[in-house]
Amino acid sequence: MKDRGWLVLTVAAIGMLALPFLRDQFGFPVFYLVFLSGVLFWTAQATSWNILSGYSGYFSFGQGAFFGVGVYSVAFFFARRGLSWWVGVLLGGLLSMLLALILGTIAFRLRQLRGEIFALLTLAIPFILAAVVRLSRTIDGGQGVGIPVPSYPDMIGPFQHFYFVLSALVALIALALAYGMQRTRYGWALFAIHDDEQVAEGLGVPTFRYKMIAIAVTGLLGGLSGAVFALNLGHVSPEGTFNLRVPLFAIVMSALGGRRHWAGPMVGALYIYTLQNRLSAAGFEGWSLIVLGAILISLILFAPDGLMSRFTRRPWTVTAVLVGVLVAMTALGTGLIIDRLAVALLVAAVTAFLPRRATADTRPPETARGLSGLEQDPGGDEARPPELGRPLVSVADVTKSFGGVRALAGVSITVSEGELVGLVGPNGSGKTTLVNVISGTLRPTSGSITVAGFDIAGLQPHRISHLGLARTYQIPRPFPTLTVRDNVAIAIMFGREPRGLYSSREAADEHLAMVGLAELAHAYPPGINLHERQLLEMARAIATRPKVLLLDEALAGLNPVEIDNAVAVVRRIHRSGVAIVLVEHLLRVVNQLSTRIIVLDQGLLLAEGEPAEVLKDPAVVATYLGKQPHA
Amino acid sequence: MNELQSIIFGALTGSSFALIALGVSLTWGFLKVINISHFGLVLIGSYLTFQVATSTGMDPIATVVVTAPAMFVLGATIQWVFERFQVSELNSLLIGYGLLIIIIQVVQNTWSADFQRMDPSLNPYFTRSIAIGQLRFPVATLLAAGFAIALVLVAHFVLEKTYAGRALQAFGQDRQIAGAFGIDHRLLGILLAGTIGASGAIAGMLYALGQTLSPDAPFEWIGRVFAIVILGGIGNVTGTLYAGLLVGAVSGIVAFIWSASVAPLVVFSLVVLALIFRPQGLFLRKGGH
Numbered sequence: 001m002k003d004r005g006w007l008v009l010t011v012a013a014i015g016m017l018a019l020p021f022l023r024d025q026f027g028f029p030v031f032y033l034v035f036l037s038g039v040l041f042w043t044a045q046a047t048s049w050n051i052l053s054g055y056s057g058y059f060s061f062g063q064g065a066f067f068g069v070g071v072y073s074v075a076f077f078f079a080r081r082g083l084s085w086w087v088g089v090l091l092g093g094l095l096s097m098l099l100a101l102i103l104g105t106i107a108f109r110l111r112q113l114r115g116e117i118f119a120l121l122t123l124a125i126p127f128i129l130a131a132v133v134r135l136s137r138t139i140d141g142g143q144g145v146g147i148p149v150p151s152y153p154d155m156i157g158p159f160q161h162f163y164f165v166l167s168a169l170v171a172l173i174a175l176a177l178a179y180g181m182q183r184t185r186y187g188w189a190l191f192a193i194h195d196d197e198q199v200a201e202g203l204g205v206p207t208f209r210y211k212m213i214a215i216a217v218t219g220l221l222g223g224l225s226g227a228v229f230a231l232n233l234g235h236v237s238p239e240g241t242f243n244l245r246v247p248l249f250a251i252v253m254s255a256l257g258g259r260r261h262w263a264g265p266m267v268g269a270l271y272i273y274t275l276q277n278r279l280s281a282a283g284f285e286g287w288s289l290i291v292l293g294a295i296l297i298s299l300i301l302f303a304p305d306g307l308m309s310r311f312t313r314r315p316w317t318v319t320a321v322l323v324g325v326l327v328a329m330t331a332l333g334t335g336l337i338i339d340r341l342a343v344a345l346l347v348a349a350v351t352a353f354l355p356r357r358a359t360a361d362t363r364p365p366e367t368a369r370g371l372s373g374l375e376q377d378p379g380g381d382e383a384r385p386p387e388l389g390r391p392l393v394s395v396a397d398v399t400k401s402f403g404g405v406r407a408l409a410g411v412s413i414t415v416s417e418g419e420l421v422g423l424v425g426p427n428g429s430g431k432t433t434l435v436n437v438i439s440g441t442l443r444p445t446s447g448s449i450t451v452a453g454f455d456i457a458g459l460q461p462h463r464i465s466h467l468g469l470a471r472t473y474q475i476p477r478p479f480p481t482l483t484v485r486d487n488v489a490i491a492i493m494f495g496r497e498p499r500g501l502y503s504s505r506e507a508a509d510e511h512l513a514m515v516g517l518a519e520l521a522h523a524y525p526p527g528i529n530l531h532e533r534q535l536l537e538m539a540r541a542i543a544t545r546p547k548v549l550l551l552d553e554a555l556a557g558l559n560p561v562e563i564d565n566a567v568a569v570v571r572r573i574h575r576s577g578v579a580i581v582l583v584e585h586l587l588r589v590v591n592q593l594s595t596r597i598i599v600l601d602q603g604l605l606l607a608e609g610e611p612a613e614v615l616k617d618p619a620v621v622a623t624y625l626g627k628q629p630h631a
Numbered sequence: 632m633n634e635l636q637s638i639i640f641g642a643l644t645g646s647s648f649a650l651i652a653l654g655v656s657l658t659w660g661f662l663k664v665i666n667i668s669h670f671g672l673v674l675i676g677s678y679l680t681f682q683v684a685t686s687t688g689m690d691p692i693a694t695v696v697v698t699a700p701a702m703f704v705l706g707a708t709i710q711w712v713f714e715r716f717q718v719s720e721l722n723s724l725l726i727g728y729g730l731l732i733i734i735i736q737v738v739q740n741t742w743s744a745d746f747q748r749m750d751p752s753l754n755p756y757f758t759r760s761i762a763i764g765q766l767r768f769p770v771a772t773l774l775a776a777g778f779a780i781a782l783v784l785v786a787h788f789v790l791e792k793t794y795a796g797r798a799l800q801a802f803g804q805d806r807q808i809a810g811a812f813g814i815d816h817r818l819l820g821i822l823l824a825g826t827i828g829a830s831g832a833i834a835g836m837l838y839a840l841g842q843t844l845s846p847d848a849p850f851e852w853i854g855r856v857f858a859i860v861i862l863g864g865i866g867n868v869t870g871t872l873y874a875g876l877l878v879g880a881v882s883g884i885v886a887f888i889w890s891a892s893v894a895p896l897v898v899f900s901l902v903v904l905a906l907i908f909r910p911q912g913l914f915l916r917k918g919g920h
Contacts, residue, residue, distance in 0.1 A: 124899040131896035286740045293733035
């Protein structure tokens with residue numbers, strides 16, 4: 001049952017490819033195949049765009065470039081050089097993928113690449129390509145290139161059949177890739193990147209690699225689809241190819257259908273193409289852009305998730321309405337088939353947007369949540385010091401400067417197996433900076449850090465995560481569009497021993513139980529409170545199966561009851577065999593939990609040792625309470 | 632002498648694009664809205680100038696008395712919607728695009744897809760040119776550049792020297808904090824968007840003085856204008872002007888030496904390099920980071 005989608009796709013593929021051969025039996029006009037070819041072309045383009053921009057959130061205006069490389073590969077290799085049409089098509093896909101990889105290598109290597117900068121970078125590429133094509137006499141030279149009708153086996157029938165089969169093949173490849181990615185770690189890595197790239201990297205997701213995969217797939221599909229499209233054109237020109245039409249339609253279609261669902265772009269393509277087709281057929285050609293613009297604006301304002309997310313909430317109702325309207329109109333004999341399709345699509349969309357009957361809130365009442373999920377911790381304060389083992393983290397003489405400010409000025413610490421180290425110090429003493437350099441989020445200015453015996457200099461954060469280091473953030477940063485359980489599942493999928501989506505989900509439940517969030521597995525992070533989000537951070541961190549866990553002020557902003565609960569969770573994690581570094585302001589908690597305390601002040605190590613001794617140290621007292629004149 | 636002519640002519644043309652770019656850059660920098668619909672306002676402005684001048688016989692420059700208030704209201708309304716729905720930066724791009732295609736279609740339905748141009752008797756600026764030494768420049772181009780440069784300088788002065796300008800800068804840096812210090816960000820944002828809309832009307836008027844109008848024109852502007860916005864630095868007023876002059880001059884000289892179709896290659900390669908090496912823009916603001 002899990003892979004029902006593959007069945008649907010296979011059946012759709014066979015049905016599609018058989019369509020031209022059934023035409024003689026059923027005798028429907030070739031116009032329908034031409035119409036469907038249009039839908040399929042836009043399905044391929046929108047799906048291609050969506051894999052990079054919808055899944056990973058890197059918004060691209062470069063679709064015209066990938067499309068254009070495909071178009072001009074056919075123009076050059078097939079029309080000008082006289083190679084077979086399929087060589088032109090394949091080269092179109094490959095060259096476009098190459099362009100995508102070059103673009104990705106440049107863009108994704110940039111430090112602090114912001115989404116808008118990527119969008120603008122991709123906006124510039126089609127202009128450059130258009131200029132090159134216009135200038136180069138060998139490619140085009142500005143006059144345009146005529147494309148002859150390709151030769152293909154006679155059994156396929158008229159050219160429209162041939163073009164339909166090719167469009168269907170490319171669209172099916174695109175859909176299969178989009179579907180396959182959504183079902184596997186490839187898609188989930190991109191979803192995590194979409195929500196919070198830094199956190200994803202810290203949880204073990206090799207973000208650079210997955211972004212490159214996404215952009216390569218987008219380039220390949222955009223190029224293949226453009227190349228096939230060119231076979232249908234007869235004549236291509238730089239102006240008609242490298243314009244904003246393709247990217248903008250791809251964007252609108254994906255936004256309409258839904259950017260998070262593999263079928264979203266297809267649904268969007270079907271709606272927009274059908275609607276435009278009917279509007280121009282009805283003589284409202286002058287209205288098509290107005291309708292399109294109005295749909296886009298109202299969707300973004302009122303339903304930014306797109307149609308597909310509405311459909312999946314009530315799939316049977318929508319299907320029933322769609323089929324019902326089609327059958328009813330056919331029985332009554334109103335309109336052409338396309339008219340019936342257009343009406344049915346609109347009615348289905350309206351049905352999907354009808355308000356739902358109020359369902360009972362599945363969330364357990366406030367008092368029953370979280371806290372009660374934990375049995376009282378029997379251990380109390382008589383925590384025995386666990387066995388100390390070999391060192392896991394060694395920080396040797398590390399400094400970190402921001403401009404002229406030294407956040408860390410030569411700090412050396414060690415954390416060993418079995419320890420629970422309390423890291424304390426006043427605001428600005430360098431605690432969070434230390435956490436950031438150990439987890440690889442920041443590079444130290446000088447000094448060295450080893451995790452589990454490996455020097456982490458130059459390692460990307462996901463590699464450090466795989467060495468056995470996990471962290472939480474002071475302000476929780478869950479992936480907002482994934483459920484609580486999937487937040488944890490991501491960390492398992494990309495752990496040291498990668499696992500599939502389904503087994504990761506099952507394993508995620510254990511970690512949720514460990515922190516007492518089992519009941520909220522299906523909630524979304526924006527709907528849970530601060531304490532629960534901090535527990536989620538911890539669950540996600542332990543799901544990477546760390547040897548050392550850095551908890552950055554995991555108790556900040558909690559009320560006393562919640563603090564007690566969080567303390568119990570931290571202790572349980574520690575007992576499960578994870579060494580912990582606890583950054584905390586509350587000395588009571590640190591004193592209660594820690595096996596050792598490290599005090600930082602102004603980037604320097606001020607004191608280190610047994611909790612009771614350190615907290616009596618006059619220097620520590622002075623730092624915390626201020627110097628008292630003759631107290 | 633012809634090289635000089637093409638560089639200066641290019642720079643003058645570029646500076647008038649800088650006026651459009653200024654609108655995009657300011658809404659992006661201060662209001663966090665990537666306002667593609669601004670191109671639509673410029674388009675409407677140019678057609679309204681054409682229409683008002685043609686039907687009333689008014690001097691085309693004087694038509695801004697009508698068009699600027701109209702575009703002020705339109706710009707302010709759009710910003711009100713963005714505020715009302717708390718639209719994110721990315722979604723503002725999509726909504727702006729939706730508005731732009733609606734505007735293009737409305738313009739096309741109203742004035743047809745054919746090229747339109749003001750009658751020469753109504754638009755004396757189109758045909759005349761002025762000789763400066765051995766160089767000759769069309770009056771329309773000089774006017775466009777003059778207006779654009781003057782407006783950019785006014786914008787710079789207002790932002791740097793007035794209370795409203797300071798408040799806007801604070802708002803651009805951190806909305807919530809600025810709000811906490813008593814800046815009515817919604818009103819300020821709507822006023823700024825209205826003013827930018829009015830500047831779009833002026834840009835449209837200037838375009839109508841020297842060019843034939845077509846509903847598709849915005850798609851020709853988008854690339855060049857975004858190039859200027861990026862090179863100038865987002866939200867950087869004087870940077871936008873310099874970038875406009877630079878892009879124009881480079882296009883002019885490349886077109887002269889080589890061919891006009893090479894110009895985009897050079898300009899957009901410059902943009903790619905700038906994005907990689909100086910994503911904050913070529914021209915640093917004083918006190919900027």
